[in-house]
Amino acid sequence: MQYDLTDLRLFVAIAEARNLTRGAERSHLAPSSASHRIRLLEEVIGTPLLIRQARGVGLTRAGEALLRHARQVFAQLEQMHADLAPFATGVRGHVSLWANTHATHSFLPDDLAEFLRAHPQVSVTLEERTSPEIVLAVARGEVEVGVVAERVEGADVELLPYRADRLVLIAPPAHPLARLGVTAFADVLDHPFVMLHAGSAIHTFTMNTAAALGRHLDVRIQVRSFEAVCRMVAAGVGLGLVPRSAVSGGLAAPTVIELAEPWAQRDLQVCIRARDNLSGFAQALVERLLASAPPSATVPAQGQEAAQAPIKGQRG
Template structure:
């Protein structure tokens, strides 16, 4: 079985990214003839042309594109291995990279990660916000160890673990005509201007489709970029919005004034809150989160501990 060494892979990546052997050689501090020799040896080993040459430089062939994609994954994995082993040598126990969607970061993830980090002081966790489709792609490409996203995204060959759920609600100012309701159907909300969250593109599209199926139009008065901005616009009476009930409760909002309290709906909180969340009773209003990983059995010890913690505290 033939094997390709990491030096050849690194030089091949440099040639593809720089576009010429001379610039690749300069970048890697090596003679151009040595780069050419490595490239020729690679093509001999693979028994296929990996680059096409022209007076303007070189570019990868289809076979070269395939090698380039895998070479980047291999080199990135090697770099991560070195970094993680270096952290063990320095006394740390690991480094976990997490991609998470906006809803999880608003509703529950900060508290879950805070508890984990307090119990595992030598593990570092980096978190980056992405939309669900980008989260799946990032985990699949090895950019992150763990992804937290919605279950409707195609996850390919990733391991997917059911995690949490949340519930959508109509969020209105306390003096709104619908604020007293204990539940409502989405169709009833279409009589009012809505406020959209730009990060909820998939939900916005779903609601527009449902409205159209019912013969109505969903009128977005405005779009905002963050959950907190949406709540402030609602408080000011600009529009109503469909938002996760759990996120509203954490911000200090309440269930409808005549409700029984529910999640975050204590009457003391209701007295102070300027917004009210009226739960939607449509079937699609309950949404699910999943944890996705490349292969659960192959997770590092630190990443496996974090997954176990998230599942134990959901």
């Protein structure tokens, strides 16, 4: 297909204005030139994009699809410019890091701040993804470094011990479950929950875990941070599922209840393809993450050997 970014920008401008003349003005084109470009674009794509009306224009189904994709294209271009901009200001390196919700909201902020202070010439792009997505992306070479809490069967990656933590159930202090020391996840699914926002890795994990039991969570409210989950739970809105490290003490803190399931142990691990293949800055980031973990955060010796070896056919 032969069209360029000018054509796409023009189409977006017209679609958003619902008017060809105003869209042409936004694109600094004459209406006749804009109309000609849109006709050529429709010919190249092979279907009408606009519905010409007495007052303005509407979008065909194809036009709606093109508008959605064109917006994504320009969003990606803006992200590309943002990623490239640091190089013009003296930054000489860049590392892409994907991490699950747990790591992103707990340990990584302090560790990355320390790394960036020690390496002012480096920039880091941090994206929150689920552990399986991260492992597969690292295995395919799409991202150099990940932080995960799960293994993926058949993924040829190395997992290096980073931090140890557990998922725990939290309840309002006056909740009937608050007197329990330990419970099974299946036994609390009749109660309403406070959850992180849809799309977060821990939201996906929790919903899938409930679905595997043939149940659906009653999500009372969704928030943007573990701190907000804890505060909502302490206020009596519902139960929550958070890492133990996210629960702070104090009079207004929720009650912590241990989960009996083995999956509640969520040891975080740094995920890479192979140390020898890392760029210099990615290697420095990995070393910083591993060095920042306290001795108690490493996995037991029996699991450590398996964690440092490539994963083949294992799932945790």
